[in-house]
Amino acid sequence: MLEIKCPYCGKRSQNEFSYGGDAKVKRPELGKEISDKEWDEFVYLRDNPRGKHSELWHHVAGCRQWFKVSRDTVTHKIFETIKLNEEL
Amino acid sequence: MQKYSIFSLIKNAFYDHQNWDVVWRDPEPKKEYEVAIVGGGGHGLATAYYLAKEHKITNIAILEKGWIGGGNVGRNTTILRSNYMWDPNGLFYEYGMKLWENLSQELNYNVMYSPRGIINLAHSDAQLNVYSRRGNSMRLNGIDAEMLGRKELKKMIPFADFSSSARFPIFGGLMQPRGGTARHDAVAWGYARKADSMGVDIIQHCEVTGFDIHNGKIEGVQTSKGNIKTKKVGLCVAGSTSLLAEKFNMKLPIETHVLQACVSEPVKPFLDHVVTFGAGHFYCSQSDKGEMVMGGDLDGYNSYAQRGNLPTLQHVLSEGVAMFPNLSRLKMLRTWGGIVDMSMDGSPIIDKTHINGLYLNCGWCYGGFKATPASGWTFAYTIAQDQVHELNSKFNLNRFNTGHLIDEKGTATKVWLG
Numbered sequence: 001m002l003e004i005k006c007p008y009c010g011k012r013s014q015n016e017f018s019y020g021g022d023a024k025v026k027r028p029e030l031g032k033e034i035s036d037k038e039w040d041e042f043v044y045l046r047d048n049p050r051g052k053h054s055e056l057w058h059h060v061a062g063c064r065q066w067f068k069v070s071r072d073t074v075t076h077k078i079f080e081t082i083k084l085n086e087e088l
Numbered sequence: 089m090q091k092y093s094i095f096s097l098i099k100n101a102f103y104d105h106q107n108w109d110v111v112w113r114d115p116e117p118k119k120e121y122e123v124a125i126v127g128g129g130g131h132g133l134a135t136a137y138y139l140a141k142e143h144k145i146t147n148i149a150i151l152e153k154g155w156i157g158g159g160n161v162g163r164n165t166t167i168l169r170s171n172y173m174w175d176p177n178g179l180f181y182e183y184g185m186k187l188w189e190n191l192s193q194e195l196n197y198n199v200m201y202s203p204r205g206i207i208n209l210a211h212s213d214a215q216l217n218v219y220s221r222r223g224n225s226m227r228l229n230g231i232d233a234e235m236l237g238r239k240e241l242k243k244m245i246p247f248a249d250f251s252s253s254a255r256f257p258i259f260g261g262l263m264q265p266r267g268g269t270a271r272h273d274a275v276a277w278g279y280a281r282k283a284d285s286m287g288v289d290i291i292q293h294c295e296v297t298g299f300d301i302h303n304g305k306i307e308g309v310q311t312s313k314g315n316i317k318t319k320k321v322g323l324c325v326a327g328s329t330s331l332l333a334e335k336f337n338m339k340l341p342i343e344t345h346v347l348q349a350c351v352s353e354p355v356k357p358f359l360d361h362v363v364t365f366g367a368g369h370f371y372c373s374q375s376d377k378g379e380m381v382m383g384g385d386l387d388g389y390n391s392y393a394q395r396g397n398l399p400t401l402q403h404v405l406s407e408g409v410a411m412f413p414n415l416s417r418l419k420m421l422r423t424w425g426g427i428v429d430m431s432m433d434g435s436p437i438i439d440k441t442h443i444n445g446l447y448l449n450c451g452w453c454y455g456g457f458k459a460t461p462a463s464g465w466t467f468a469y470t471i472a473q474d475q476v477h478e479l480n481s482k483f484n485l486n487r488f489n490t491g492h493l494i495d496e497k498g499t500a501t502k503v504w505l506g
Contacts, residue, residue, distance in 0.1 A: 001397065001398060001399060002397065014397070014399055015399055018388075019388050019389040021343070021390075036489060037489065040488055040489045041339075043432075043488075044341035044432045044488045045339050045340075045341055046341075046343055048330035048340075048342060048343050048344050048390065049330075050328075050331055050344075050392040053390055055389070055390065071389075073344070073390045073391055073392045073393070074391075074392045074393050075393070076391070076393065076397075
């Protein structure tokens, strides 16, 4: 069982959260002309490291806030959890 | 290769089984090979075998970081089926089913192919409609499919919950009678033995650490046992594909996740088929030893750990108990996890890359085992001919760019929540 520290509520059990994937994916700017390749990259390509991973989690059965987590994908150690408007 | 038969068994019994040949050699890598396959799992071993058999290329090295059959081919729930709706999947997996049917004879190794039938249970009228659509699509592709009613199912799987208090009442089901199971370790060992006998070098405990690429062409691989020259490299490394692709600056539409499976203590025969739960993600069958073999959802977050977490297991098994209430009385014997390469549309990638001589075989999600023969066969074709075969032509990497996704589940791109 992972214990995840929600930046708003503190440490809670994994059961209260859902996962949102790679936190580094950025949606292309609204109204900007972009190529199919750039769009393809935004939709389908994600970081998939073995080790430290920046990811989104949702405290879905709690405060319902999204936030960022830095976690190791092998040991599952959580290094840091921060609010969405902060940088990891 | 020493032929396995009832006669060789009797003959060797006289010598207390001391005279059996080693099943495969343990060679040191040569300086150069015609083809190097990275990954000695089911797909890698099958690819080498079909390269040797169909394309007469035998100067092949299989480079395996651990030991052959120690990854996902030894960690799955052994299910075989081709009950897919979309043509690219249906035709590909059905080709594989035909290879499965003769595999034991072809390899002279008993893979214990057991066509016991796979039943997908439906728990509502709407789900029955969806299943009959899938069944019809399967039949149009020449794949066996039968709709089953509640009455028939009651006879076939009497221990499922047919009571009036069932949370998810069973309305009917879709069955592929030729679907079933095979002994997964035997598949790896059978392919390894046959490939080795044809001259393929299976090199274990040899990690690929880099690729020699010049002017867009592959010239060799760097390994923990030294550099090996080769003009063709095929990757069959499942959950580790992204890590190797990173070494030649390629980012793939793949996330690596852990999928768990488990077995119960052995009990007397009570389930003759493979059965899947329609109101969640749970499937089970009974092994020849009597253990219930069970699996379901991914853990739900990127993971390279070959072990899982309890909340998912609890969730999956609660679905199992909803389907077969008497499972709750069984003790768990073992649980384990394997890391799987989840592609963004849930379908595999068997394709060439932008690097000449470098070929990709990945994105098997949680369904790689049943694909083993078909994957090896088509990947061998792609490597030998330097072009895709009709069977894997739709499993290209470019589909994510052009929008031709093979979206069997109808979920489109998503984060793999399990």
